[in-house]
Amino acid sequence: MASDTFGIFLNGSYGVGKSSVLDHLGDHFARAGLPFSLFDVDWFHRSWPSAGEDPDNVLTEAKNLRAVWQNYLETGPRTPIVAGVIESLEDARRYEEVFGRPLRLVHLVASPEVAEQRLRSRYDADRADTLVWHLANHRQLAAKLAQADWHTLTLDTDDLTPAQVAAAVFTTFPSRAE
Template sequence: MAAGRSGIFLNGSYGVGKTSVLDHLGDRFAEAELPFALFDVDWFHRSWPVAEGDPRNVLVEAENLRAVWHNYQRSGPKTPIIAGVIETVQDQERYEECFGVELFVVHLTASPEVAAERLRGRYPAARNHALNWHLDNHQALAARLGDESPHDAVIDTDDMTPERVASVVFGTFTSRTCA
């Protein structure tokens, strides 16, 4: 597999396991000695106040992703592995432009009950406001992603560990890109 020609985007609503799978996917690439770089997009747009004319901070996020991706590439081509949310074809195009590669979009799903359990495990009592926001918005985002978002594969994570999901994504991606 030639690094730098395509990437993986783990897409899904809150609590489906994107960040956990991202970490395990990095382990799989490292074990296979395949060059990669991990990106959790939440850390590239989380700032306040937002820039004027960019209420979702997507333009700032894109600039930040480009800069870090450029730095990672200094040591050679890598496969970008990204966890975030792609709701529209335009979102996917923006990410592909940032990384300069075609993205293999994997839509991770989870039932409302499993997502809620995972979210409750993520947020301590002191962050109850964040927990409630994610619980209140999980279903609406999941519905939008199911109806509108582009994806190449769909994986239900309810009965799978993040490590197992990463193995499935890795196998599907490498068989696709090595073929």
């Protein structure tokens, strides 16, 4: 599966398990002795205030991802494995430009009830505002992503553990560089 010709992007709405699957997918690569680098996109754009010309921090995020990716590449070829949200083909192209390769877009989905349960377990009372925001927005984002026809693979995470989802992703892609 090791490939320096493509990357894997775990896409989906809030509460579908992207970050948890990311960690387990890294474990699969490590056990197989395959070089990889993990990226949870949230950590590359979380800053405030944003630049006036970049209100959603997408340009800042791309610069940050590119810089870290270049550092990883100095140690040799590897597969970038990314968790985040791609809402449009423009978003996908921006990430492909950052990593310099096509991405296998994996759409993780969960029922609204399961996603809401996961979100409620993620945010405690001290982060009530963040929970309210995610609860208010996850269904709309899930519906938008469900309309996209550019995902390579779609997996329902309702009845699977993050490790099971990661195993399904790991075995879906080629076992050697293309």
